Amino acid sequence: MFKYILKRLGYMLLALFVIVTVTFFLMRLAPGSPFASERNFPPAIEEKLNETYGLNNPWYIQYKDYLIDAATFNFGESMKYKARSTNDMIAESFPVSLTLGIEAMLIAIGMGVLLGVISALYHNKFPDYAATIIAVLGISVPSFILASVMQYFLAYKLDLFPTAGWNGFIYSILPAFAIALAHMGFIAKLTRSSMLEQSNSDYVKMARAKGLGKWKVVFKHSLRNALLPVVTYLGPLTAGVVTGSFIVEQIFAIPGLGKHFVQSITNRDYTVIMGTTVFYSIILLFTVFIVDILYSIIDPRIKLKGEKKS
Amino acid sequence: MKNKKFFLLALIAALSLVLAACGFGGDSKSGDDNKSTDDSKTDDSGSSKKELKLVVASEPPSLHPQLATDTTSGAVLNEVFEGLTRLDSDTVPQPGMAEEWEESEDGLTYTFHLRDAKWSNGDPVVAEDFIYAWTWGLDPENMSEYASILYPIKGAQAFNEGKGSVEDLGLKAEDDKTLVVTLENPTPYFLQLTAFKTMAPLNQKAVEANEDWYTDAGDDYVTNGPFKLASWKHNDSIVLEKNEDYWDAANVDLEKVSIGMVEEESTAVTQFKKGEIDFLGSPFQTVALDSIDSFKSEDKLNISDQAGVYWYKLNTTDEVMKNKNIRKALTLAINRQELINSVTKGEQKPALGMVPVAIEGFEEDRGYYKDNDIEEAKKALEAGLKELGIAKAEDLEIKISMNTSEAHAAIAQFIQEGWNKELGIKTTLDNSEWQVYLEKLNMLDYQVGRMGWIADYNDAYSFLEMYTTADNGNNDTGWENPEYKSLMEQSIKELDANKRLDLLKQAEAIGMEEFPVAPIYYYTNLYVVGDHVKNMAPDVLGNFQLKNVKLD
Numbered sequence: 030m031f032k033y034i035l036k037r038l039g040y041m042l043l044a045l046f047v048i049v050t051v052t053f054f055l056m057r058l059a060p061g062s063p064f065a066s067e068r069n070f071p072p073a074i075e076e077k078l079n080e081t082y083g084l085n086n087p088w089y090i091q092y093k094d095y096l097i098d099a100a101t102f103n104f105g106e107s108m109k110y111k112a113r114s115t116n117d118m119i120a121e122s123f124p125v126s127l128t129l130g131i132e133a134m135l136i137a138i139g140m141g142v143l144l145g146v147i148s149a150l151y152h153n154k155f156p157d158y159a160a161t162i163i164a165v166l167g168i169s170v171p172s173f174i175l176a177s178v179m180q181y182f183l184a185y186k187l188d189l190f191p192t193a194g195w196n197g198f199i200y201s202i203l204p205a206f207a208i209a210l211a212h213m214g215f216i217a218k219l220t221r222s223s224m225l226e227q228s229n230s231d232y233v234k235m236a237r238a239k240g241l242g243k244w245k246v247v248f249k250h251s252l253r254n255a256l257l258p259v260v261t262y263l264g265p266l267t268a269g270v271v272t273g274s275f276i277v278e279q280i281f282a283i284p285g286l287g288k289h290f291v292q293s294i295t296n297r298d299y300t301v302i303m304g305t306t307v308f309y310s311i312i313l314l315f316t317v318f319i320v321d322i323l324y325s326i327i328d329p330r331i332k333l334k335g336e337k338k339s
Numbered sequence: 340m341k342n343k344k345f346f347l348l349a350l351i352a353a354l355s356l357v358l359a360a361c362g363f364g365g366d367s368k369s370g371d372d373n374k375s376t377d378d379s380k381t382d383d384s385g386s387s388k389k390e391l392k393l394v395v396a397s398e399p400p401s402l403h404p405q406l407a408t409d410t411t412s413g414a415v416l417n418e419v420f421e422g423l424t425r426l427d428s429d430t431v432p433q434p435g436m437a438e439e440w441e442e443s444e445d446g447l448t449y450t451f452h453l454r455d456a457k458w459s460n461g462d463p464v465v466a467e468d469f470i471y472a473w474t475w476g477l478d479p480e481n482m483s484e485y486a487s488i489l490y491p492i493k494g495a496q497a498f499n500e501g502k503g504s505v506e507d508l509g510l511k512a513e514d515d516k517t518l519v520v521t522l523e524n525p526t527p528y529f530l531q532l533t534a535f536k537t538m539a540p541l542n543q544k545a546v547e548a549n550e551d552w553y554t555d556a557g558d559d560y561v562t563n564g565p566f567k568l569a570s571w572k573h574n575d576s577i578v579l580e581k582n583e584d585y586w587d588a589a590n591v592d593l594e595k596v597s598i599g600m601v602e603e604e605s606t607a608v609t610q611f612k613k614g615e616i617d618f619l620g621s622p623f624q625t626v627a628l629d630s631i632d633s634f635k636s637e638d639k640l641n642i643s644d645q646a647g648v649y650w651y652k653l654n655t656t657d658e659v660m661k662n663k664n665i666r667k668a669l670t671l672a673i674n675r676q677e678l679i680n681s682v683t684k685g686e687q688k689p690a691l692g693m694v695p696v697a698i699e700g701f702e703e704d705r706g707y708y709k710d711n712d713i714e715e716a717k718k719a720l721e722a723g724l725k726e727l728g729i730a731k732a733e734d735l736e737i738k739i740s741m742n743t744s745e746a747h748a749a750i751a752q753f754i755q756e757g758w759n760k761e762l763g764i765k766t767t768l769d770n771s772e773w774q775v776y777l778e779k780l781n782m783l784d785y786q787v788g789r790m791g792w793i794a795d796y797n798d799a800y801s802f803l804e805m806y807t808t809a810d811n812g813n814n815d816t817g818w819e820n821p822e823y824k825s826l827m828e829q830s831i832k833e834l835d836a837n838k839r840l841d842l843l844k845q846a847e848a849i850g851m852e853e854f855p856v857a858p859i860y861y862y863t864n865l866y867v868v869g870d871h872v873k874n875m876a877p878d879v880l881g882n883f884q885l886k887n888v889k890l891d
Binding site for chain 1: 480
């Protein structure tokens with residue numbers, strides 16, 4: 030197990046290195062300069078700006094500097110937001126996205142699994158159809174439409190929620206649902222199909238034959254096995270959801286991390302691009318890693334490589 | 340099995356810890372704040388707290404007066420800082436930090452007498468604070484992108500470009516309360532500039548104590564304006580509170596201004612309709628294009644002229660566009676009024692010159708050309724084609740460049756159709772991201788490129804100055820004309836206001852014979868105001884003076 034973790038960490042470092050490198054070159058290949066401005070300023074000042082941010086150096090020096098920055102997690106100051114460090118920007122906005130993301134995940138997993146179980150238990154009956162319709166709608170309606178529609182009806186027309194902002198739990202409900210519904214639908218479908226598979230298996234038939242109730246079998250036996258595909262999906266889901274959704278955060282004016290991914294690129298804010306990319310990669314790599322470890326806990330049949338030998 | 344249970348328990352514990360740690364934005368203190376904002380009428384104290392609620396479209400990139408370049412930052416800075424003067428609703432300079440001033444006969448020396456005002460840290464505002472701030476802004480080490488606002492000061496440009504020294508700047512503090520400024524040239528709009536953000540004073544002690552004083556609200560953010568920066572949650576909200584020590588505090592009605600940051604236009608419209616915010620209109624978000632009609636039908640929409648112009652720059656170094664007649668044909672064959680009616684919808688004015696009608700002295704049409712003058716356009720096109728040796732108009736292909744945006748694309752498509760239908764010219768559209776587009780314009784890598792220009796001060800010079808020489812950083816067309824240049828140079832020296840106006844108009848006339856730009860429309864300010872808000876309207880430069888706003 031320990032060996033396996035070490036090995037995985039090694040791979041993660043390698044992946045991170047590749048990501049940083051590719052991002053760096055793509056970023057520098059893209060046309061446009063962070064200091065291009067509507068009102069022109071003297072060339073001497075532009076020169077000075079380039080010098081301050083090290084953009085005058087040859088590419089290999091810049092590349093080296095970026096690698097060092099990435100390794101020390103010190104990405105420097107934003108080129109757009111004066112005197113604001115990239116780390117501060119991430120540190121301020123990530124907790125917001127994380128909170129919203131966890132809330133959305135809880136909704137997505139909770140409702141998704143519930144819907145999936147219901148439709149599997151009442152296979153080809155009304156509850157199945159109803160749950161499937163909800164799930165398919167959730168998957169196919171884009172989150173920005175959902176967000177706008179919820180904002181218009183629930184916040185504006187019915188006045189149940191605040192329109193936008195981030196000032197307390199009530200502000201998080203609409204955006205969390207807007208993020209969660211698509212994932213909920215997906216999880217519901219996953220759960221449903223693997224539950225159906227389980228309910229045809231011998232051990233479930235056996236349990237039913239012993240006289241256990243439908244729901245009891247689900248919670249005691251089959252759900253645990255059926256959740257395996259869901260757990261797989263959980264890794265990328267977590268990384269995607271906790272780092273913020275650009276569209277939903279924009280519509281609900283949430284000061285999250287999502288917008289930095291997009292805006293740093295349109296602003297050509299190199300330091301922030303690197304900072305957010307490295308941050309996102311780390312989270313993604315770690316969640317995938319944790320999911321792999323979770324496998325072995327949920328399903329004892331799966332042995333992690335290297336574990337056998339120890 | 341036991342192990343696994345423990346693991347799950349630990350996982351749940353960790354999760355709940357994370358949730359508890361990050362919370363939902365409102366910590367207990369700001370949570371209370373919000374309660375009182377929700378029903379501001381029933382404040383604890385019993386008296387109603389006068390709060391104005393606004394939103395801006397983005398986080399202000401910098402709340403440093405000398406470093407800020409954008410209107411969002413400018414809107415906040417204008418409330419928390421105060422320069423020597425402050426503009427009234429007609430953009431006439433009124434006493435600000437300066438109680439009174441004298442201008443010398445030759446228009447080159449201004450003597451300002453400062454009033455007894457205080458910084459938010461208790462220091463008195465003295466003449467040295469202005470000298471310190473302006474020198475700071477001009478110092479090339481500090482990389483202020485807006486330092487050119489200070490160029491009218493003697494020696495400023497040389498110092499900023501690294502050719503001069505601090506000692507040569509025309510700034511002198513005779514005593515704590517007297518500031519003498521010597522200018523390079525008589526600058527009739529100088530007293531407007533002293534109201535501009537770049538010319539706001541800085542508290543030297545605060546700046547030197549903390550280099551990054553301007554990145555957060557707090558004791559280090561020392562200001563002298565009608566409002567104080569009470570809090571700044573990055574990307575979330577800014578709260579301004581009335582400055583009780585402000586010299587004119589008795590006349591400031593608002594006690595609190597909360598400014599949210601809402602990027603999505605339609606969200607801001609919904610917030611306004613629901614009454615969550617009191618005002619909508621640049622720079623406090625904008626009235627979204629698709630909501631204009633509904634606000635109009637409710638008779639809520641206000642429209643006022645703005646000192647800005649939307650124009651197509653014509654690259655005079657391009658193979659085709661170097662021909663004056665082609666440029667003329669393209670400029671004339673635009674149906675501006677129809678464009679305004681069906682596309683932009685904000686009751687903008689068709690631009691028939693380079694200087695907007697909102698600028699003093701330019702209210703009347705100067706008669707350079709007519710809107711949608713197809714006949715003249717066809718004549719010019721024919722002449723132009725002959726000169727270029729091109730047989731048919733169909734052989735001409737012109738590319739309109741713009742930054743990616745639905746609004747700009749719609750305008751370009753309208754003009755494209757007009758050129759195609761009326762002149763038979765093939766036109767293609769080319770869009771790129773803003774940062775890329777700006778570089779393209781600058782490198783003259785385009786044929787026709789859209790641009791907007793909004794004046795920082797109410798004077799025609801702002802619109803004409805950029806075309807004085809081809810290498811002026813804002814020219815972007817490669818065009819220059821010796822006569823134009825000499826007229827502009829004369830206008831700088833001219834002391835008589837009428838003669839100066841005349842010189843500027845002559846220069847504009849030359850520009851509108853040669854067409855380095857095709858003006859399209861003059862901007863308007865569109866805004867909607869909550870019923871209980873009085874006295875809140877932008878001036879022609881788009882400035883607001885929240886100190887004058889009253890709440891019922």
